[in-house]
Every structure is written in structure tokens, then in C-alpha cells.
Amino acid sequence: MSNHLPTAHDAGTVPRDPERPAGLPEIEDPLTVSTSDARALSTPLFERLRSLEEGTASYSYVRNTLVELNLSLVKYAATRFRRSGESWEDIVQVGTVGLIKAINRFDPDRGNEFMSFALPTVLGEIRRHLRDTGWSVHVPRRLQELRLDLAKASDALEQDLGRPPTPAELCDRLHITEAELCEGRLAANGFTSRSFDVPMDDENDGPGMLARRLGTDDDAFEKIENLEALKPLVAALSGRDRTILSLRFGDELTQAEIGERLGLSQMHVSRLLGRILGGLRTALLTDEPPPAAPATPAARQPGSPVAR
Template sequence: MSVELGSAKVLAEQPTDTADDAPYVPADCDAIDTRTLSRSLFQRLATLDADSPERAYVRDTLIELNLPLVRYAAARFRSRNEPMEDIVQVGTIGLIKAIDRFDCERGVEFPTFAMPTVVGEIKRFFRDTSWSVRVPRRLQELRLALTKTSDELSQKLDRSPTVAELAGALGVSEEDVVDGLAVGNAYTASSLDSPAPEEEGGEGSLADRLGYEDSALEGVEYRESLKPLLAKLPPRERQIIMLRFFGNLTQSQIGEQVGISQMHVSRLLTRTLAQLREGLIAEE
């Protein structure tokens, strides 16, 4: 990969205290190999003090010189619903980190060293900011592992793997697999104004098709929980409860039907309701 590097000329002309302190730039820099120039600049960078103005200049030149590497890595994510300028900016942060950590004495080309850092920074950006609903990072990573493992098992088994097979392959519980599969629904969100899918008739927006909370559902839960407790009551206490709360009779009317005083009905109601309440709490 070759570039016409105007910044190299500027670097060569950058004033320094002595000629020996100037960064090495080959004489023919109109069409120069980027890797060769980067290697020379890294060698120069290693000899400069951390607080040297010249070091900052050489470092900035390396960043500018290797920006095509960032654009190449960012192009892999062009299908994501994020502006390419933002992806390049995040990738540039990874490039700067790679430049600061690179050791030219290890015999590794800088693009080979930098690419995992640049791509990792971009992936971290999507992982932390692109989810419609924030979920724990553990589940995000589990979802990625499930996707990869599911593809591998599908090819091996010639069918979709079961939850148990995925759990065995990853060494996690089946509950974790279910959570990891469900968390994919939190990655993107649909607008409340989006139209209904064609297979569902295509009429009305999502907001028009959302359900509502039925206040009677809580009563159903309580009633079902009370049934076994009511069945254990003595016949007279059960009859009083039914007449009071299902027949809507007063205590005096209940006393007339059962053949006891209103005061006795009140005491039986108080005792029976306390007994039912204790039974519900113990059940929970």
C-alpha cells in the first residue's frame, strides 16, 4: 500500500535544534511505502523523550499515516446503523492505543499488530452503545458465543441445536442459554408507530395493537390462592365468608341466616380473615 505523503515532507522540514534530532525521512517521499515510513517513524519515536514536542509531532504523523487502516477496519461495519464517521472516530482511538503500545523491535509489522486493537475498539463501541435496552455485559458476550456455537452445531448436526446441546457445548446451564437467546430481543427496538407486519393483517400501528393491564387479573390470582384455604374452613365460617363477600350481605343479615348474633358474626369474620391472611402469607 503506497500513499503520497505530504505530511512526510512537512516532517522533514520541521525545525529542530540539530540535524541529528530530525526524524529520518527518505529522500524520495513522493510515492513511498507506508509500512517502510511507519517503521522509520517508530524507530525515531522510540528514541525521543515522552515530553518532547518532536515526539508528539512524530506520533501525530504516525496517526495520520495509518488512518487508511482504520477506514479499512471500519468498512467491515458499514451495515450497522451507525454513521461511518463515528465508527472511524472510534477506530482511531484504537489506532492511537496501538501506536502507544507498539514495539518496533519485536519484528511484527504495525498493521498486523494494530488491526485487532482497532477492530476491538469498534466492537466495544457497538457492544456498549448500540443496544436498545442495556443488558449485562455477561449476557451480551453469552449471546455472541451462542450465535457462533449455534452455527457450528447446525453444520455438524444438520439441524438447529437444542437448548441442552448449546448448554453442553458452552459449559453453562440451560437457564443461561435461555437468557442468552432472549437477550437478542433487546438489541433493536421497534417504533410504536411502526405498521403491523403483513402476515398479521398490516392494519394499525404497534401502539394500537398493544394490550392493556387487566385489573381483574390480580383478583383471579387471589381467588385461586384462597380456594384451598376456604375449603379447610369449618362449614359455618365458610358460609359466613361466602355470604359477606360473595353475597354482599350485612353482618345483621348474615346473623339472621346463620342463627347467631351480629356481634358473634363480627368476631367470627375477624378471626377467619386473620386465619386466611396468615395462610396466604405462609404460602408466599
């Protein structure tokens, strides 16, 4: 079965088409026929379609002519989904598939009008397409349908009440619980997605504005972790080493000022700081305690600043 839909450019002038079965009305361009004329022309085409064998060139010609005659029905149905986020061309293409299915199933002997018969099929085909492929994140069908019901109920209640409905009013309208309402609203967030690089509003067109709302790693947490890891290591140092660290990083004294305070040379303070910091760095990386400071006469003098 061919699904190719000939356009006016593809088919040329219908009366000169060698595949047109004899006895059919001549149609200059099916795409330009009015709705009322399309309804009248479709009747003999459906009668002829029933007498043709499926898969033949004549069958394909008649069916494709019916598709072109009733393509305005697809476009009418597609207008209901303009705000779905799907491209107009894709919606029309999917709706055309529904139109072909309706043509294949239509029985003119039942007395139904084709457009009334075909419209639900076209709409159903578009809805199935949007339900199955239109979501950025796949959610269960129950929640997909709940999202649509919430949107319809919310619009209807807002018109009746003159204000947005409360969650309790929505639950009462749809006969659902508040937990189900929350679940449906949460699932609705998965219908569409936005790039992190789009602006948050029309007034601010800077790049990556949406990404600025997202959480990021705070460098302060790493500092806190390092300080907590240093506490037992510093506590294990000698009194003199802790005093040097306090004077250097607490009081922010220079090495010369520390040496003057403790009666040491600047070079001696520099070597002590290098040993202390190197030991702490090694202990942080290897979980080993820093090496103990060698005993010095100055460290054992009672009453000296180092002993304190």
C-alpha cells in the same frame, strides 16, 4: 497529547510541513499510500517516534502520520461490525482511538509486525465501545458476552448440521444449562430497540403498526366492574324500581310503554327513572346506598304488576 488526526486537506503536502522532522521519507499523501508501502514507511517512522519527546510538535506529526498511513487497518477492522447497528463513522472513530493506543505501545525492537500487533487492539476498542454503548437496555457483561457466544455457536452449528441447532445442541456446545440459554436469549432482546411508529414489515408502511401489537386497556373490563358494583345496589331497590329498570334497560321499552304496563303516566315514569338512576349514580361514587322509594298505595296492592 494531541488526538487530532490531520487529513490530507488539513496537512497539505507533507514535505512542505514545517513540523516534519528532518530525515524522514517524504510522503505526498499518507491516506493514499498502499498497504505494502504503508508497512514499509511505518518502520522508519516508529524508529523516529521513539527518539522524540512526547507532546512536542515533531512527536505529534510523526504519530499522526502513522495514524494516517495505517487508517486502512481501522477500516478493515470496522467492516466486521457493519451489522452492529452503529454508524460506520462512529465505528471508524472508535477504531482510530484503538490505533493510536497501539502506536503508543508498539515496540519495533521486539520484531513484531505493526499491523499484526495493532489489529487486536483496534478490534478490542470497537468491541468495548459496542458492549458499553451499543445496547438499548443495559445488561450485565456476562449476558452481553453470552449473546455473542450464542450467535457464533448458532452459526457454526448450522453450517455443520445443515439446519438450525436445537437448544440442547447449543447448550452442549457452550457447556451451559437451558436456563442460562433462555436468559441469554432474553437479554439479547435488549441490544436494539424499535420505535412504536415503524411498520411491522416492508409491505405495510402505515404509521404506528408496531404499537398495534401491544396490549391496550379493554373497555369491557370497566363495564364488568361497574356491573359488579351495581349488583348489590340494584338488589337493595324496591320491587317496583327493579321492575322499571328491567323494562327500560332489559326489554328496552319507552317510558310511555312502561307507564302503560304499570298503569302510570309517562311523566311519572320519567320522574321515577330520574330518581332511581340518580340514586344509583350517587351510590357508585360515594359508596352510599340509594335512597329507598317512598311507599305508595299502588306499591302495596297485592296482585298488581308493581307488587310482583
